[in-house]
Amino acid sequence: MTTSDPACATAQGDLLPDRGPRTLVAVFETPVAEHLIRFAADLGYRTVLVEPQPRLLAGTPKPHGDQTVASIATAGLDEHTDVVVTDHNRPELGAMLRDALDAKARWIGVMGAKHHTAPHVGALKELGVDDAAIARVHRPIGLNIGSRTPAEIALATLAGLIADRNRRPGGFAF
Template sequence: MSRDASLAGTLGCSEFDSAALTDSASIAGSTSPQLRTYRHDLGSIEVYLEPYAAAPTLLVFAATPVARSLVRWAEEVGFRPVLVERLADLPAPSTGDLYVVHTNHDSEDLVETLEAVLPRKPRFIGLVGSRRHTGHHLEALRAKGVPEEVIGRIQSPVGLDIGARTAQEIALSILAGLVAIRRGGPGVWKSRNG
């Protein structure tokens, strides 16, 4: 069954198809496969139903060494990474979970980038850099009337506190934090005071 509830093929009779369609819709939000038995005057069949969730999209802004490592490793842990070098390259909104990391606190279009992605309601949005480096961007959003509860969702600095120093270590700490969010783990983010 596709996202629009259309079927490809048949299970042999319309009653089976209808039952499978109903059951597929009922497990769409689940992560557990199920085995169902459908009965008909002519016999019965067992159908294995497995929900498929598209990989969450990870938009990584700015072609920095941290970004390149994030993009390289993100697919390995279940994300669909997209490197966005400039705001003009921002892809159209897609369905599914969205995570956003901006890796250049000196980017000239960082505020505009945040304004463009915030309406997409990302599950996570983070800025690489300390509040000393990113705070003025958040102040610019406030000045533009962005609500405080929206600004409060922006994590900066970003990454689990693993003592990362190199671009690759920083990318690893960010990716570990994103996995913790996606899986509901207890990952501890770096202090906002750092």
Template sequence: MSGPAPRVLVAVYAGGVAEALAGIGAQLGYRTVLVEPDPELRGAASWAGQAVAAMADLDGDPELAAADVVVTDHHRDDLGEHLRDALARPVRWIGVVGNPRVEGPHVAALAALGVAPADVARVHRPIGLDIGSRTGPEIAVSTLAGLLADRNGRTGGFFPQ
């Protein structure tokens, strides 16, 4: 009898959201991997079980096909490159944090890199459940609740009365 499918959470970019995702995610059975190109930020992320500079550094990880990729900062200049690289790998789900009222900068960044519109459409934004989250831990709870609902074939939200 096999156990549950492995849960890998790839947090792209170090920061408060990524740290909260790792902490709460560990309690939910996720193994968190940090993708952070800045060596100083990567080295300071003591909460990361594994920290790498790029998605390519995860090639060969047999659990990558079950991974959920969450880009935790939509203001970084290399956003498109990390998303392009995630889209080129066998991951389960990809999303970017951000304001749902404006188009995400990932759309233009991916188009500029020649990523096909069908692949751009695979990137979820906004992510998580609509709970009005503002802080890193709130965004992490919202995101992880949404990922759990998706993995379990549910929409999320309250049970019908």
């Protein structure tokens, strides 16, 4: 049965989803990044893992996305790219965010609880980034679903990105 509602037709398999070009860049190898990459691939994103310390990629095979690179500069960011920094304690935080801001990524966010200090602000100021650019960095990120596990955090983050792309508030408000 074909319906005139594109969302219903897509859900029933009668219409291929129109995802448009989109890339998810997960910065730093973490358990949340692993889930972000896995889930984002299922959602139709091209996925990139940025990990400047190659030793962290060694060991047990993990999902590293369509591409693994050592820097934001080589990740291929553009206006269709969403950047999620998955560790706010890494010394490379400021440089990674500065480079993402310079590349004009569509959306940039740093994981971290709202009640903790936002270390990215100081790191970016030390690098000479202006307040308007710093304000483009989202924190906290994702929908507020009470996430506790890496998979739940990744799910909430991707749901928030999809809501933002579709200009929706997220949650159960329609």
